[in-house]
Amino acid sequence: MSLSLRVAAIGLFFSFSLYLLGEKVEGNFFPYGVASGDPTSNSVIIWSRIESALPSLNVNYEMALDPSFKQMIKKGTVNTSLERDYTLKTDVQGLEPATIYYYRWSWNGHYSPTGRTKTLPLQAKSIRIALASCQHYGAGFYTAYRYIAQDNPDFILHVGDWIYEFPVYATTCARPDPVGIAVDLNSYRAKHRLYRTDPDLQEALRNIPLMAIWDDHEVQNDYAGTALYFYNRERMRAAYTAYFEYLPVREQKEWKLYRSFKIGNLLELFLTDGRQYREEDIGHPATHPSLEDLLQVSAPGRSMLGAEQRNWLLHSLKSTQSLWKFVASGDMMMEIKRDGKPLNLDQWDGFEWERKQILSSIQQNKIKNVVVLSGDSHIFSFGKLIIDGEQVATEIGTAGISSPAGKIADKEELLKQNPHVIFTDTDHRGYVLLDISSEGIDVCFYGLNTVLNPEAQRILLKKFHIPVSS
Ligand SMILES: [Fe+2]
Incomplete structure (x- = not known):
């Protein structure tokens, strides 16, 4: 193995070890983006998928009225694992009708893109x-x-x-x-x-x-x-x-x-x-x-x-x-x-x-x-x-x-x-x-x-x- 290949291999091993230990490493942890679905007047499903080599991990989510997450409405944690292919999905309840919400997922300081969703109205013109x-x-x-x-x-x-x-x-x-x-x-x-x-x-x-x-x-x-x-x-x-x-x-x-x-x-x-x-x-x-x-x-x-x-x-x-x-x-x-x-x-x-x-x-x-x-x-x-x-x-x-x-x-x-x-x-x-x-x-x-x-x-x-x- 050449020297440069050896250096690359050691670097990869080091990153992977930190990854397994749950330490922060660089990279896009949410490459498939975020999604929301099945809105009702007071709930909506939010989704993402995290890249991970851990057998199981807890991922946080936040929901707010603004994209800078100053007016926070909900916070929670979802467990995912190899068993469910690291997909993340939760039904966020207790929301207001006809309201736009922003949401994101995070793990160990890594954030997903910010999603935007909307609940259904109770009455609609x-x-x-x-x-x-x-x-x-x-x-x-x-x-x-x-x-x-x-x-x-x-x-x-x-x-x-x-x-x-x-x-x-x-x-x-x-x-x-x-x-x-x-x-x-x-x-x-x-x-x-x-x-x-x-x-x-x-x-x-x-x-x-x-x-x-x-x-x-x-x-x-x-x-x-x-x-x-x-x-x-x-x-x-x-x-x-x-x-x-x-x-x-x-x-x-x-x-x-x-x-x-x-x-x-x-x-x-x-x-x-x-x-x-x-x-x-x-x-x-x-x-x-x-x-x-x-x-x-x-x-x-x-x-x-x-x-x-x-x-x-x-x-x-x-x-x-x-x-x-x-x-x-x-x-x-x-x-x-x-x-x-x-x-x-x-x-x-x-x-x-x-x-x-x-x-x-x-x-x-x-x-x-x-x-x-x-x-x-x-x-x-x-x-x-x-x-x-x-x-x-x-x-x-x-x-x-x-x-x-x-x-x-x-x-x-x-x-x-x-x-x-x-x-x-x-x-x-x-x-x-x-x-x-x-x-x-x-x-x-x-x-x-x-x-x-x-x-x-x-x-x-x-x-x-x-x-x-x-
Ligand atoms: Fe078709």
């Missing part, structure tokens, strides 16, 4: 939501999040495909994904870490709280929870464990993810889980369904949500006092047909019976102002959810942050064959911005001119106004 989904790291840069941060929404609503379990699309690779295919706890964690290195995503999460649900790629393409539970339970558990470690979502019992948020009398948001309790898809979604397949999609009782979640959703939609009712769904609910047959049975088109239960209940109970917010399709869409010829809800679909459009490429054909779809854009990635008030909703579909480099320009593709219905 208006609320702004950025709708996001589908962020394949290899397929593109997350420039959309830079524009989302500039729009300063009250929160980001992410409707799934936060990570993709497989690396890159061969033809549209924007950046390498060294993790490869995630199959176990270590590789799902590595995937979450990789995705969180994107500076635009980090900055948006540092400034704006997140509400998230998963779709399929947080685990495996097009999986159905009830089937995967039997043939690869370990993989499902590994993916769910990593998701709950890395996302600032509130933890409930037994991996339960569906939940709701009430924003005064203006809006109640129902976040659904379309994967965990799903029955297996019929046929292969990429192939055209047979006549036999089509009979099965309408089989009574066939479910994407599972009976318990479906009953919760139907009951909640009926009983809410809020003016607007938003249903966040990983998959598109509108019928999408090509040559008279459903295009993708992995979407709600594969669960015809259950979709009918939901739409009929909205119709029969005269529930007004229902909006479904969906992802998965990788195209922008705006259209009507119809039952017995009557529109009972509106659907807004987002194309996603970076994942390319696959099956639906011909926009003109899609509109011609599906007249309930009022608008679609299959050419751009981006997000949807919603400004909600008691008068109506302004919906802006924002696309990016490219996701192949991080300096993309934002384009307003289309704007809609949904008037309130009385």
Whole structure:
């Protein structure tokens, strides 16, 4: 070994020893930034991850009304360890409604970046939501999040495909994904870490709280929870464990993810889980369904949500006092047909019976102002959810942050064959911005001119106004 190498090795050993002893050493201990999520009117989840070689350590957090932490509100300590991949997460309680808070984590004199978050109001005149989904790291840069941060929404609503379990699309690779295919706890964690290195995503999460649900790629393409539970339970558990470690979502019992948020009398948001309790898809979604397949999609009782979640959703939609009712769904609910047959049975088109239960209940109970917010399709869409010829809800679909459009490429054909779809854009990635008030909703579909480099320009593709219905 040369002298310089020996000196470097001794230096590394010395730093590492101090590190183990808990002494202060230089370096970025919070390289994945900070995040907050699931705000209510009096609580919010805060998140980070610390780099450490200790088996277990206590990390402090502080929350204040100002970014210089002079008006301190809360202080606490969270224990983390190798067991939970050094992720940090706590539910800060006892906060005031509609208030901006600043927070940071610290260990042994090392501070995380300062995060900013906001609790939900008890009463609201208006609320702004950025709708996001589908962020394949290899397929593109997350420039959309830079524009989302500039729009300063009250929160980001992410409707799934936060990570993709497989690396890159061969033809549209924007950046390498060294993790490869995630199959176990270590590789799902590595995937979450990789995705969180994107500076635009980090900055948006540092400034704006997140509400998230998963779709399929947080685990495996097009999986159905009830089937995967039997043939690869370990993989499902590994993916769910990593998701709950890395996302600032509130933890409930037994991996339960569906939940709701009430924003005064203006809006109640129902976040659904379309994967965990799903029955297996019929046929292969990429192939055209047979006549036999089509009979099965309408089989009574066939479910994407599972009976318990479906009953919760139907009951909640009926009983809410809020003016607007938003249903966040990983998959598109509108019928999408090509040559008279459903295009993708992995979407709600594969669960015809259950979709009918939901739409009929909205119709029969005269529930007004229902909006479904969906992802998965990788195209922008705006259209009507119809039952017995009557529109009972509106659907807004987002194309996603970076994942390319696959099956639906011909926009003109899609509109011609599906007249309930009022608008679609299959050419751009981006997000949807919603400004909600008691008068109506302004919906802006924002696309990016490219996701192949991080300096993309934002384009307003289309704007809609949904008037309130009385
Ligand atoms: Fe996706």
